[in-house]
Amino acid sequence: MTDDFERRVRDRLRARAEPPARDLAALSAYLADLPSRQRRGIFARRTIPMSAVTGVAVVVVAAIGLGLALSSRAPTVGPSPISSVAPAPSPSLTLSPENTTWTEVQLGTMLDGGYLSAVVPFGRGFVGVGQATTPGPGAAAAWSSPDGRTWTRTATIADPLSYVSGVARSADGGTLVAIGYQADDRTMAWTSRDGVAWTAAELSTPTTGPNFAAFEIVAGESGFLVLGHYEPDTGDAWPADIDPLTPLLWQSLDGRAWTRVEIPESRIQVEAIAASGTGFLAGGARRDGSSWAPAIWTSVDGQGWSAAMELPGGSGVVDQNTAVNAIAAGPDLILAVSDRVDQAPGRVWSSTDGTTWQLIGDRGAADPMARILTWTPGGFILAGFVGDTPGEWTLVLSASADGASWTQLLAKPAPTGGNPGSLATDGSGTVLISFGQSLLVGSRSRATAAPTARATTDLPVFDLSGTAWRATSVSGQAVSAEDPPWLEFDWLGRPNGRGFTGCDAFGFGATVDAGRIAIGDLILSSADCAGPGSDVKETFLAAFRAAETWSIDGDLLTLQGSSGEITLARDLPPMGDPGRALAEVLQIGEWRIVSAPGVVGLASLAPVRFADRLMIGMGECGFSSDLRFGIGGELDISEVDWDTAGCGTKDGRPALKQILEAITTGGPGPDGAVVLSGPEGEVILGR
Amino acid sequence: MEAVLTLAVPSRADLVRAARAGDRDAFGVLVAPDLVAALGTSRLVTGSADDGADAVQDALLSAWQGLDSLRDPQAFPAWFRQHVVRAALRIAKRRRRVVELDVGRSAPDHELDRAIALRQLDRAFDRLEPGDRLILSLRHVWDLPGSEIARLLDVPEGTVKSRVHAALARLRAAYDAEERR
Numbered sequence: 001m002t003d004d005f006e007r008r009v010r011d012r013l014r015a016r017a018e019p020p021a022r023d024l025a026a027l028s029a030y031l032a033d034l035p036s037r038q039r040r041g042i043f044a045r046r047t048i049p050m051s052a053v054t055g056v057a058v059v060v061v062a063a064i065g066l067g068l069a070l071s072s073r074a075p076t077v078g079p080s081p082i083s084s085v086a087p088a089p090s091p092s093l094t095l096s097p098e099n100t101t102w103t104e105v106q107l108g109t110m111l112d113g114g115y116l117s118a119v120v121p122f123g124r125g126f127v128g129v130g131q132a133t134t135p136g137p138g139a140a141a142a143w144s145s146p147d148g149r150t151w152t153r154t155a156t157i158a159d160p161l162s163y164v165s166g167v168a169r170s171a172d173g174g175t176l177v178a179i180g181y182q183a184d185d186r187t188m189a190w191t192s193r194d195g196v197a198w199t200a201a202e203l204s205t206p207t208t209g210p211n212f213a214a215f216e217i218v219a220g221e222s223g224f225l226v227l228g229h230y231e232p233d234t235g236d237a238w239p240a241d242i243d244p245l246t247p248l249l250w251q252s253l254d255g256r257a258w259t260r261v262e263i264p265e266s267r268i269q270v271e272a273i274a275a276s277g278t279g280f281l282a283g284g285a286r287r288d289g290s291s292w293a294p295a296i297w298t299s300v301d302g303q304g305w306s307a308a309m310e311l312p313g314g315s316g317v318v319d320q321n322t323a324v325n326a327i328a329a330g331p332d333l334i335l336a337v338s339d340r341v342d343q344a345p346g347r348v349w350s351s352t353d354g355t356t357w358q359l360i361g362d363r364g365a366a367d368p369m370a371r372i373l374t375w376t377p378g379g380f381i382l383a384g385f386v387g388d389t390p391g392e393w394t395l396v397l398s399a400s401a402d403g404a405s406w407t408q409l410l411a412k413p414a415p416t417g418g419n420p421g422s423l424a425t426d427g428s429g430t431v432l433i434s435f436g437q438s439l440l441v442g443s444r445s446r447a448t449a450a451p452t453a454r455a456t457t458d459l460p461v462f463d464l465s466g467t468a469w470r471a472t473s474v475s476g477q478a479v480s481a482e483d484p485p486w487l488e489f490d491w492l493g494r495p496n497g498r499g500f501t502g503c504d505a506f507g508f509g510a511t512v513d514a515g516r517i518a519i520g521d522l523i524l525s526s527a528d529c530a531g532p533g534s535d536v537k538e539t540f541l542a543a544f545r546a547a548e549t550w551s552i553d554g555d556l557l558t559l560q561g562s563s564g565e566i567t568l569a570r571d572l573p574p575m576g577d578p579g580r581a582l583a584e585v586l587q588i589g590e591w592r593i594v595s596a597p598g599v600v601g602l603a604s605l606a607p608v609r610f611a612d613r614l615m616i617g618m619g620e621c622g623f624s625s626d627l628r629f630g631i632g633g634e635l636d637i638s639e640v641d642w643d644t645a646g647c648g649t650k651d652g653r654p655a656l657k658q659i660l661e662a663i664t665t666g667g668p669g670p671d672g673a674v675v676l677s678g679p680e681g682e683v684i685l686g687r
Numbered sequence: 688m689e690a691v692l693t694l695a696v697p698s699r700a701d702l703v704r705a706a707r708a709g710d711r712d713a714f715g716v717l718v719a720p721d722l723v724a725a726l727g728t729s730r731l732v733t734g735s736a737d738d739g740a741d742a743v744q745d746a747l748l749s750a751w752q753g754l755d756s757l758r759d760p761q762a763f764p765a766w767f768r769q770h771v772v773r774a775a776l777r778i779a780k781r782r783r784r785v786v787e788l789d790v791g792r793s794a795p796d797h798e799l800d801r802a803i804a805l806r807q808l809d810r811a812f813d814r815l816e817p818g819d820r821l822i823l824s825l826r827h828v829w830d831l832p833g834s835e836i837a838r839l840l841d842v843p844e845g846t847v848k849s850r851v852h853a854a855l856a857r858l859r860a861a862y863d864a865e866e867r868r
Contacts, residue, residue, distance in 0.1 A: 009808070009827065010827040012808050013828050019723060027747070269842060271843075322845050323842075371852075
């Protein structure tokens with residue numbers, strides 16, 4: 001890769017394009033042998049059937065605006081106010097160059113040569129989708145990451161020669177929907193509840209064939225909206241029920257059942273879509289005479305769409321030949337941006353309801369070409385490029401709370417892959433921008449990451465269920481590494497957990513919301529405290545009972561309240577350690593015990609799941625066990641406790657208990673399996 | 688005494704009028720300035736010399752047959768390029784994308800390196816979607832300005848820039864992947 005990449009591309013393309021003299025001679029002969037125009041239609045010989053020639057005329061005339069009257073359906077729905085439901089982000093959360101550190105992560109090895117199209121926050125980390133190199137070239141696949149820095153393959157979504165272009169998380173955080181196409185060219189959506197198991201659903205297209213692509217998906221309270229496009233072919237019969245400039249949109253409430261919807265206007269171009277608190281927005285351009293004018297459409301449910309709202313340019317005159325290139329909805333503000341073209345500067349418009357728009361600023365001549373505009377709890381983030389030559393592109397990230405004033409967060413040579421595919425942020429303030437084979441990871445410094453009560457209601461839920469933490473300090477005072485206080489949250493997400501004060505064991509009830517925590521009942525054992533933890537017992541308990549907010553920064557959990565602050569470290573091996581990788585893999589989805597030495601009947605055993613400190617055999621006649629992930633892949637399983645009520649014992653469960661409790665290590669096996677090893681033999685876990 | 692030779696150059700409108708009347712030579716004059724670029728672009732978009740030639744022939748035929756729909760003779764070049772674009776895309780989408788490496792092993796080492804580098808770039812380009820190949824070809828082979836590409840693809844001018852940008856990014860990613868093979 002060199003800085004003159006585009007020049008090399010240009011030179012190479014021109015060299016390859018140079019036609020041999022014989023081809024030009026053949027064309028001259030062909031020109032001389034064209035059929036008589038008076039006998040039009042009879043001599044459509046060669047490869048084009050007559051229907052195709054007719055199609056050519058239709059498409060060309062439609063496309064260059066020479067007067068063919070395409071059916072133009074009058075909009076039937078008035079502008080739909082798009083309200084917001086969440087409060088504005090607290091200024092203390094606003095991203096700035098000072099509070100955010102950016103790291104470029106190369107994905108090549110972790111993805112085994114694959115390609116990450118898009119990322120989304122999910123559960124305790126992120127899920128990414130893209131194309132893998134196995135089991136064949138271009139297989140749609142999914143990966144997961146706790147922090148954006150390390151990625152583990154979790155699923156093959158579709159057979160080779162498929163493609164996944166985007167992914168979104170449902171408003172409730174529980175469902176992922178990825179979009180793309182299969183090897184048979186069908187346009188698809190895939191849903192998943194865990195990033196591991198994916199269920200396919202087809203998005204209907206006007207005709208079959210490879211010319212349709214879904215490329216953007218957004219999710220909101222009204223479900224999912226997908227934007228796609230098709231490219232007209234001269235040789236194919238033109239779909240009778242659509243016109244060439246009608247964008248493809250699909251809507252779904254659950255990601256499984258999809259409806260193809262249309263904005264009831266022809267001759268429009270949709271460049272971007274967004275979800276707001278109560279609806280959807282589409283931005284693009286509307287054909288206005290011989291030119292294009294930037295326009296916005298709104299919908300409450302994704303099915304009925306408003307008429308186009310043309311956006312004002314300078315002096316109230318609509319810009320010519322521009323389009324809304326990106327759009328994003330925040331809690332109380334919606335922003336749309338256009339890129340500059342020869343005739344007009346780039347613009348920024350804002351709206352509070354999606355129906356009334358005002359021009360709030362011009363983007364300067366040096367402003368980047370907008371690629372992604374996203375609202376995050378830290379404000380709007382705009383990712384774009386400056387420069388015309390790939391090797392010299394500068395990636396520019398800017399943040400704004402109001403769209404009028406922008407703070408440049410970062411300007412650096414564009415990462416490998418060049419083109420940002422998606423931007424995702426989690427509750428800890430980590431920002432991921434995917435570039436195919438690399439990621440840019442932005443992390444907020446701890447001092448500014450602590451959420452305030454108001455802002456935390458906006459944060460996506462970082463799933464604390466099943467996590468275990470060991471206290472490192474209480475109200476600024478370091479605690480002993482020997483028998484420190486610890487906390488474990490219920491692995492099923494129920495509002496309770498258990499812990500240790502350094503002296504006493506306790507159980508607790510807690511309401512955990514996005515960034516907020518309220519401790520309810522607390523049942524404390526009575527112990528005779530003489531250990532090293534006795535001196536922090538009272539301060540720990542006081543701070544824990546009064547905790548009001550929680551925040552995550554990497555492996556650190558901070559609880560804050562009126563009686564102090566507790567900092568706890570995740571009770572797992574550090575990130576990057578094989579033991580941590582083992583934990584992250586095992587905690588994704590469900591596993592089946594495929595084989596264990598001398599044990600039969602495993603197929604009837606329900607799946608198992610893993611938390612930080614638990615291994616659970618699901619279902620009736622299942623089991624629970626204590627678990628500890630160690631450095632380097634060490635694994636200690638103990639107290640395998642079968643649910644024997646009504647289950648009998650004439651099977652391999654006692655033997656399996658013995659084998660499991662002897663496990664000492666774990667690591668990756670063939671074909672995505674995990675191998676747990678010990679003196680009693682190997683246990684193979686598979687999906 | 689100098690001889691002054693005055694040639695009557697037919698206007699584009701004259702040529703279109705003649706072509707509509709069935710004058711193949713006039714039609715040939717109209718398309719001639721674009722034939723080399725049309726052939727080159729079609730070869731790149733379809734990924735094959737034969738398919739590229741077929742695409743141009745298809746475009747010539749469809750333009751010839753569709754001359755009656757051309758209202759503004761001055762718009763003939765852009766109108767013809769539209770035929771080329773459509774024909775090339777149609778053929779390209781019926782072909783498979785992946786082209787296998789075929790480097791001459793008998794070449795000297797330094798020549799081989801260069802051939803491999805070029806072939807990696809070719810392979811990366813050939814693996815792009817037809818739409819990406821088209822927009823890069825229109826920009827770098829046909830050397831068309833953004834406004835003309837916008838008209839050809841019927842998209843806003845601002846979109847052209849972002850699509851070129853995105854296509855180059857995908858090409859660079861594909862090229863990087865080829866380098867690691």
